Structures are given as C-alpha cells and as structure tokens.
Amino acid sequence: MSGAHTKFDLQNRGLLEKMFEPPAVGKMAPVAKIVVYSFLAIWSLFVLFPIYWVIITSFKDAAAVNQGPSYFPFVDFQPTLDAWRINFTADPYCDMAAIARQLYLLAHNSVAFVLSPVVTIPPMEPQICKIYLAFTNSVVISIISTIFCVAVGSMAAYALARIQYRPKFGNIMIFVLLIVGVILATTYAGVPWWMSSAVALALFFFLARALGRHFKMSLGNGDILFWMISQRILPPIVVVVPLYVMFQAVRLLDTHLALILLYAVANLPIVVWLMHDFFANLPIELEESAQLDGATRFGIFWEIVMPLTRPGLAATTLLILVLNWNEYLFAVFLSTVKVQTMPIMVAAKNTGEKGVLWWEMCAVTVVMIIPVIIMAVLLTRFISKGVLLGAVKG
C-alpha cells in the first residue's frame, strides 16, 4: 500500500476506526470479525445440538427419557448401555461371526440365483439377528449399486462428451408406441409380459431398419444429455407401484438385485450430469494422440480418461454412496424380509406397541449416521477444492 491511501494508514487511527475499519485490504475489522464468529457459533450449535441429543439419548434408559429432559451424562443422568445391548446383543443369533455368516449367505444365494436356470439350489434363509442383516444389506447394496451406477453413468457421460449421436425422432416415437402397446396388451388383454416385450423388441428393430432412413428429424447429444439429467425430476412415487408389479412378474421382489438396480437408476442422472462436465473439460489432444497410436475407445476411456478425472470420480462416488445409504422409499416398497436396509430398521422402531422407544431408536440412528459423517468429512475436502462446482455453473 505504501501509505498512499489515508484509509489504510495504520499509524494515525482513532479507537473507533481501529474497531470498525479493516487493518489491511483482505482483512476484516475487529467488530465485523466478532459478528461473523458469533453468527457461525450460533449456527454450529443449531447444527450440532440434534446430533448431540441423539447420541446422548442412545445412552439413556426408559426412566431417564420419561422423567423429562436431561442434558449431560454423569451430571443429570447416569448413562447405560441398555439400548445398545437390546439392539446388538440381545438376539440369540447376534455375535461377531454373524456378519461373516451373512456374507456367506449372500454369496450362496447369488450363486443359486445365477445357476437357477440350470440346477435348483435351495436358497439359504437368513439366520442372524435383524440389525446385522440390515447393516450388511445396506453396506452390500449401497457399495455395489454405487460402483455400478458410477461405471454406467460415466461411460454414458464420456460418450456424450466425445461421440456424436443422431437418434432419429421417428425411431423414438416408434419405440414409445411399442411400449404403450406392450403395456396395453399385458394389462388388458392378458398376454404374458415376456412374449409381448419380445415381439415388440423384434418389431422395433425391424421397423427402425426399414423406416429409419426415411425420417428427417433427429436429435443431438445435448438432447440426450438433457433427457438423462431430467430423469431426476421424476418423483419416485410415480414409478414405485409399477416397479413393484414388474419385479413381482420376474420374481425379483425382495432381492438385492432389485434394490441395486433401482438405486443405480435413481442416481444415474446425477452421475451423468457431474461426470459429463469433467469429461467435457478434459483436453481432447491426449485422446487424439492415443487414437493415432491405435488405442481403442474402451482403452482410452479406462487407461487415460478415467485416471485424469480421479478427484471428480471420487467426489461423485462418495455423494452417490451417501444417497444410496439413506434411500428409504424404494426399500420400503420392494423389500419385505430378506433385504431390509438400515433406514427400514430405523423406521421400524417407530411402531412399537409401547410407544416410540426413543433410546433404542437413537442407538440404531447413531450406527447409521457415523459412516455418513465420516464420508461427509471426506466429501467436503473435494468440494472445498471446487471439484463439483463446474456442473452447477451449467
């Protein structure tokens, strides 16, 4: 500054000026600092208090909750582990080997499912206590579904950023009409669903080959991208009842596969939206030179493009993982016994005969939110570097 401007002349300032004027450019005045810190502190309390309350309630017993509020462990109530014991060890099958057993069961049932057209292997029934079952289910479903969703979504996003597509408008209309035909035939005329869809698929390929060249209007990559992203607008309640009927028809109700597929589809728009932005911002020269060296598209994608977008990929994966972990509506409609997830376990504590058992419910909630808080801390590190900002700018 070299003292050219009197406003920032540090030596000749009165007390009021010292309090209300910033000491240097890019610094804050002391009073402003106090105001900012007090607002942030108030908001921190507002954020932390519900979480704190859930955690301390999980260490209370029925008496401590029903007496009225008590705020500090060891000061105005005696913490116990009752709620944790009821949830995690009271069930006869609850021990640490239970998780291993559940994983074995999953593997067994998956093999049985894959081989079911060839040989019939009786599926194992779950033998362990509900909470471990739900926890392993949640972990398995959200991780597999996240990997699947990110893989499929980033492939589509990459293709939309680099390859030109020109789907004919007429072909799309034919496809929609055929879907309507399949639905009408199945619901009102009683044709088996597999027969009508096979006929419709064959008809579509035939008609698209025969009539496709006569259609003039076609869509571009931007339209496809917009179509994919706009799927997020669709409220899940619209599709959940038809999906129930569909999964019932193919006997996939109450299986891991159904939830994995649905979670992946629900989050696909987010993946495509975020990843498309990362791919579009990569320099294209690298890929062009790799192509000249004879690399295939898939080789370029896996070995050059994906490593370059690693921060974006990690941030997207974490975000989807959290969304999958918390998903409730699909789980409550499509799972009955075997694939209950953690959110359902939490919700189930709402309907006890003795009213809501706050302390038990809090213990389950704490187990649910601890992994999420760890992921939130990891995710903010990416967001603070502006990794996810590009897509929001549109």
Added chain:
Amino acid sequence: MSYQTNTSQPGASPAGLSSSDRWREWVDRHAGTFFIAPAVSLILIFAIFPTIYSMVFALSRVRFTGDGLKFRYVGLRNFEKQFFGSSEVHFLGRTEPFSIFGMLVFAVIVVAVLWWLYRSWKTATWVRMLGRSISAAMAIFLGYILCASLLSGNAIGTLYTTLFYVLVGCFVQFVIGTGLAFLCSQPIRGRNFFRVLFFIPLMVTPLGVGFAMRMIADVTKGPFEPILGVLGLQDWVWSASPWSARFVMMICDSWQWIPFIFICMLAALENVPRDHVEAAQVDGASSFHIFREVTWPQVVPVAVTVLLIRAIEAFKIMDLPNIMTGGGPGSSTESMTLHSVYVWRANDMGSSAAIAYLLLILTVVVCASFFNYVVLGQIRKTRA
C-alpha cells in the same frame, strides 16, 4: 449405427488378423453404442416404462385377485375425484366460500398472467408459445386455488402443503444458506472446520432427522420443555394446529437442506476473484455495496441453478412428515407423495397413481418454467 459387419465370415478376413483382433475391431467400431446402451436401457426399463405403466394404473380401477392384478378401464375418473369428487378437500383444500379479497387477488393474477402472455404473442415461435401457455394455465390454476382456499380463509389441501414446503422452504433455506456462505467466505480462521461442520446435516438420513427433530420438538420430554415452561407455554402443542405443524416441518427440512445451498454458494463465492473485491475495497466501497455490485452478479447463475435442484428435490418430500406427524393434524402436513402413499395403503391404487401423476405434472411444469424463464435467462445474461 449399423450392425452390419462383413468380417464375421471365417476365411474372408485379411491375412494376419486373428479372430480376437477381429472381435476387438468390431467392438471398437460399435463403441458408441456400447458406451451409451447400458445407461439408456436402464433408464428406459426402470424409469420410462414404469412412468407409462403408471398411467394405466391411473386410468383404471385396480383390484387384487388370486392370480395377480385386475385392471378395469375407468377413463379419467381417478383424476376427476381429486378435483371435483370425494377427495377434493383432501387434495385442493376447501374452495368455498370465495371471499371478496380472494376474488380481487385472483383477478390481478389473471390479468398479470394474460398480459405476460400477450406481450410474447408477436415475437415467440409457436413451440415457445405453447410452452408459455402451459405455464400460464398452471399459474392461473394455482392462483385460483390459492385465492379460493388460503386467501379466503379456508383450509388448504396437500397440493398447497407441498407447494408451501417447496416455495417457502426454498426461500428460507436459500436466504440462510447464502448468508452463512457469505460469512464463511470472509477471510477468517477455521473456515474449513465450519465448512465440514455445516455440511454434515445434509448427509444424515432423512428418517434420522425426522426422529431427532420429533424428539427435540417433544413438549414434555424434549430439551426445550423448561424454556416453554418459562414462557408459559406448557400446554402449547405445536402438532395440534395445522400452521405451527407445517412451520415446524419446514424448519426441520431446512436443518437438513441449508447445508446444500451453503456448500454450493460457498464454492461459488470463493470462485469470485479476490482482486475484484479488494479493488472495490481500496476504492472505498462499503461491504454491502461490494456484495451487491461485485460479488452477487457473479454468483447469480450458480444461485438459480442451486435453487432449481433444491426445488426438484423438495417436491419429493415424504420422510419428515411421515415420521414427525404422520401427516397430521388431519391431513394438514401431508405432502403429495405422502398423500399418494396413504391412498395406496388404503388399496386405492388407481387414485394413488393419479395423485402421483398430478405431482409429476406439477413438478415438471413448475421446474421447467423456472428453468426456461429464470435459469436460462441468467446464464444467457452472464455469457453475453
């Protein structure tokens, strides 16, 4: 995209090309299809197909029988029921009697919307005119319901409860979230700590939030019981009156969603070049002026996009009212999703699908209008 390949016949391939090479080449030639096919088919099977299938539910009377579902076509009767029939009060609220004040406001709304439509009459193409007519029709319909129910002093239905969560909730969350982001973007110590801390509520399970909030808002066992006692409100129960229940619901929703606005706006504010702000500071501009003239114009495109995303998610609200009040008192905190779920549980699958479809139409029209007239406008303005 052609599926023809002439290298599939053995012996026809050029010398030196093994069959695995040919296979690789074939895959590479159709890479475009393979890249996009999984995503497209997943969306077609699990989003587009059920959406169309849902229409069959909405147009039918559905019964469970021994061998599956039985559909009987009933036309638009399920939709008719929501607007003129037995569940009109549930869905739209009470629209009688129409007060003088309501009529006046409605007249103003109609004139304003028609004027907006008339102004674009000469310049717009017919596709844009169609879009604008749909937006205008929706605006007039929503305006009519608003004036006939809320402004005439009648109870509102699940339609306006949902809109209350979306419009008022988004506004409150946006103001507080942006304010916090502005405070956090100041040059202070511990910025990263606050960033992580404020981000956490977004990640907590909505169900968990519902339970925690219900516990905290409990008037006898919750932590604020002594405070209510001091204020002389021991007998006050927030869940007994419709509006206090709705406001509590909105506050709890805000606890969860302010972090989303906060984190996006903070990233946007930090992206504003610091030297612009510092140059304004040297020129002696007050911090309010700096915010309005330098910072704000640069973050508006992000702000409207974030609002759009938030609104899209807000239309789907279900977990919180389900857990905290079960939709009560009466049906005054029910969102449309929850309304649909309850109707489904009462085995009226046709009406349930019809309500879900109405929610879809409402969401699409409101969000598309916002996107076309606000978001695109702002993006164009910054690019120009």
